[in-house]
Amino acid sequence: MRWTVHGERSLYETPWVRLRALDVEQPDGTRGDYHVVRLRDVAVTAAVDRERRVLMMWRHRFVTDTWGWELPMGLVEDGEQPDAAAGRELEEETGWRAGSLRPLVHAEPAAGITDARHLVFRTDDARWIGAPTERNESDRLEWIPLSRLAGMIARREIVSSATLVGVMALLLDIIPSAG
Structure with a gap:
């Protein structure tokens, strides 16, 4: 099952870490914010x-x-x-x-x-x-x-x-x- 990302916004950012809120829709149709930590490889x-x-x-x-x-x-x-x-x-x-x-x-x-x-x-x-x-x-x-x-x-x-x-x-x- 695939989740759909409708958008993304920054909550906090530094050169090393970015905390983001993603607007996601789950396979059952439920939609809401999902927090993600974006890091460098x-x-x-x-x-x-x-x-x-x-x-x-x-x-x-x-x-x-x-x-x-x-x-x-x-x-x-x-x-x-x-x-x-x-x-x-x-x-x-x-x-x-x-x-x-x-x-x-x-x-x-x-x-x-x-x-x-x-x-x-x-x-x-x-x-x-x-x-x-x-x-x-x-x-x-x-x-x-x-x-x-x-x-x-x-x-x-x-x-x-x-x-x-x-x-x-x-x-x-x-x-x-x-x-």
Whole structure:
């Protein structure tokens, strides 16, 4: 069943988040406001090395006051392609540069309330270029064996949805490593 959107108006806006009221008609004919959070897309990079380890960041998320392991990620800027954003974020946050990036998985984490998309890319040929330039992202970086990821998820050491989707795709081996 498809809902029909008759209009949309702004309730609140910043450069990072937009709260909108949509005038919607449900399949049964009921019509009314439905609140939606519009967010920029998030580009994520799963950098995997020849030893089948993935590069992860240990970081604190102040909104939920939680610590966890995450893949490098960030917002896709206006006019930027998602793969370029994924490469930029990998480099800024870790000091590693992707030689190639290919799509790994696409997710819509809360499609009933937000239009945010998590676009996860994979690189198997990242190379170290120097210290990270973004100094507010993580306490440490570590190459983590893929074989440890399931246990980390079970222990809630990985809770970010973008990271969960990315590492689960790696575990499913949706796109096998190159070479």
